[in-house]
Amino acid sequence: MPYWRLSGFYFAYFALLGGVAPFLALYFAHLGFSPARIGELVAIPMLMRCLAPSLWGWLGDRSGNRLLIVRAGALLTAIMFSAIFWRQDYLWLVWVMASHSFFWHAILPQFEAITLEHLGSRSARYAQIRLWGSIGFIATVIGLGALLDSHGLGLYPAAMLGIMLLISLCSFWVPRPEATTINRVRGTLRGFLQQVRQPGVLAFFVAVALMQLSHGPYYTFLSLHLEALGYSRSMIGMLWALGVVAEIVLFMVMVRVLAHVSLRQLLVGSLLLAAIRWILIGTLADQLLVLVFAQLLHAATFGSFHVAAIHFVQRYFSAAAQGQGQAMYASLSGVGGACGALYAGYSWHTLGPGWTFAIASVAAAGAAVLLLRRLPSSATIG
Numbered sequence: 001m002p003y004w005r006l007s008g009f010y011f012a013y014f015a016l017l018g019g020v021a022p023f024l025a026l027y028f029a030h031l032g033f034s035p036a037r038i039g040e041l042v043a044i045p046m047l048m049r050c051l052a053p054s055l056w057g058w059l060g061d062r063s064g065n066r067l068l069i070v071r072a073g074a075l076l077t078a079i080m081f082s083a084i085f086w087r088q089d090y091l092w093l094v095w096v097m098a099s100h101s102f103f104w105h106a107i108l109p110q111f112e113a114i115t116l117e118h119l120g121s122r123s124a125r126y127a128q129i130r131l132w133g134s135i136g137f138i139a140t141v142i143g144l145g146a147l148l149d150s151h152g153l154g155l156y157p158a159a160m161l162g163i164m165l166l167i168s169l170c171s172f173w174v175p176r177p178e179a180t181t182i183n184r185v186r187g188t189l190r191g192f193l194q195q196v197r198q199p200g201v202l203a204f205f206v207a208v209a210l211m212q213l214s215h216g217p218y219y220t221f222l223s224l225h226l227e228a229l230g231y232s233r234s235m236i237g238m239l240w241a242l243g244v245v246a247e248i249v250l251f252m253v254m255v256r257v258l259a260h261v262s263l264r265q266l267l268v269g270s271l272l273l274a275a276i277r278w279i280l281i282g283t284l285a286d287q288l289l290v291l292v293f294a295q296l297l298h299a300a301t302f303g304s305f306h307v308a309a310i311h312f313v314q315r316y317f318s319a320a321a322q323g324q325g326q327a328m329y330a331s332l333s334g335v336g337g338a339c340g341a342l343y344a345g346y347s348w349h350t351l352g353p354g355w356t357f358a359i360a361s362v363a364a365a366g367a368a369v370l371l372l373r374r375l376p377s378s379a380t381i382g
Contacts, residue, residue, distance in 0.1 A: 001118050002175050007132035009111060009170040014133035016104075016163045018140030020045075022223050022240045023148065023156060026233075029224060030153040031088050039345015041093055042220045045101035046341055049334025056106035057327025066110040066323060067176050073106035074171045078164035084157045100164075105334065107167075109326035116314060116322065117177040123314060124255050127307050131251035134303075138241040138248075145237020192321045196328070201316055203374030204309075207267065208329060209336035210367035211305060214274055214360040216340015217353075218281065225353050229286050239291065243298030250299040254307055263308055263315075264375045270305035271368035273297050275361045282357025301364075 028038045056073070060066040080100035084093070116123055144159055196202065226236045250257075257266075280294040309329055317325030340360070347356045 001122070003129065005170075005174045006115050006118060006129050009167070009174055010130055010133035011136035011139075012163065012167040012170045013108060013111070013136070015136035015140040016160065016167060018137035018240075018244075019144055019156075019160050019163060021219050022141055022237060023144060023153075025220055026148075026223050026227070027153050027156045028093075030156075033090070035221075035224075035348045036345050037090060039220055039341050039348070041090075041097055043338045043341035043345070044094060044097040045104070046334045046338035048098060048101040049105040050331050050338060051334075052102045052105040053109045053327035053330035053334070054324070057109055057323040057325075057330075060110045060113065060323035060327075061321060066114050067171075067174065069110050070107050070114070070174075071168070071171045073103040073110075074164070074168040076103040077101075077107070078161060078168055081157075081161055081164055105330065107171075109330045110323060111174075112310060112326045113322045114174070114177060116310075123311070124258055126310060127251040127254035130307070131248050134244045134248045134251065138244045141237045141240045141244070145234050145240075149233045191318070192324045195317050195321055195325070198316055200371075200375040203370050204267070204312055204316075205328060205332045207271065207367040207371050208309060209332045209339075210363045210370075211271060211274065211301075212333045212336030213340040213343075214278060214336075214364040214367075215301070216337060216342075217344040217348075217356045217360050218278070219337070220341045220344050221348055221353070221356075222281070225281075225285060226291075239295055242292065243295040243302075246296045246299035247303035250303040251307070254304075257304070258307075258311070262377070263312055264371065264377055266304055266308040267312075267375070268368050268371050270300045270308065271364050271371070273300040274305075274364035275368070277301055278357040278361040278364065282354045282361075285353075 025038050025042060028041055033041070056069055060069050063069075077100050080103060081096060083099070084096045086092070115126065115129060119125055119129075140163065144156075147155060147159065196205075222240075223233075223236050226239065227233070231239070261269075274297070277294050277297040280290055284290040285294075310326075313325040313329050314322065340363075343359065344356050347359070351359075
């Protein structure tokens with residue numbers, strides 16, 4: 001198993017997310033856009049996440065050449081994003097956000113399937129590889145936060161382009177999985193739809209969308225929220241990093257966790273902790289200790305939920321439909337994330353941070369109730 005090559009790609013891919021999640025809204029605010037326009041611009045990549053993964057997932061399952069899709073998508077992401085250096089007006093940024101994210105969101109679902117092919121029967125080790133993505137996220141959050149504090153937000157686009165080129169480089173370092181039955185089997189749309197109709201699968205995907213919707217205010221406005229409360233950009237970066245450190249610790253012990261809990265327990269528990277987290281951030285973020293605790297809950301709201309979701313797709317979808325299954329997970333995440341960014345953008349000034357995060361809390365709690373009622377209690381990992 002090419003552990004370091006797979007891990008290196010995750011490091012680079014999530015390093016880019018470490019630049020986007022905390023700082024993209026700050027960059028758009030630096031350009032003078034209103035919260036509503038910021039919400040729209042941040043929502044565009046999430047909308048592309050709704051559309052792109054399904055197309056690329058079908059193509060990956062049909063062709064069996066997922067690695068080529070990853071490499072082409074990584075290179076085209078950087079090429080399309082480079083247009084940001086020409087203009088920064090609203091309509092041009094709409095094009096930049098849409099074009100580069102169409103290819104960016106083609107990458108991860110296909111790479112998840114590639115990783116699982118390399119792992120084979122050792123899929124429980126997925127978290128030990130994925131944790132390097134979290135380390136890449138932290139490296140960017142801390143390093144870029146300090147860089148922007150000292151040199152200003154004007155450097156932001158160049159930093160993002162550099163990370164995108166690193167993703168492309170790492171994609172060529174990853175070897176192609178050995179030819180196996182998994183590679184040779186070609187999926188069909190009919191077979192995929194039959195698997196979607198299994199008990200609890202549709203409820204799972206709805207819960208995925210609601211979980212990502214609940215993250216909308218967090219990913220779009222947390223940095224602005226904390227800046228308004230008096231936190232420095234370096235401190236904001238450290239607080240983002242703290243959440244990911246908690247996620248890394250969870251990934252390190254996830255093999256043991258998976259041996260003692262069911263998929264249903266892991267998913268529902270993650271959703272309930274998310275509901276608590278959003279209330280704390282919306283009402284008590286000015287209290288540093290409370291904010292630190294809320295950030296530690298990122299281990300559940302992203303870490304355990306994501307690992308459980310990857311295992312859910314692996315268990316409920318056949319080898320021939322893994323690409324489409326992972327793509328549907330990414331697409332529904334994109335639907336929820338886009339809706340979350342849009343509602344947060346419009347409600348931030350009208351309702352305020354407290355109510356905006358309260359809506360997020362209700363969404364997460366509702367998803368937990370849905371899974372308790374619809375997901376079979378026998379759903380286990382493996």
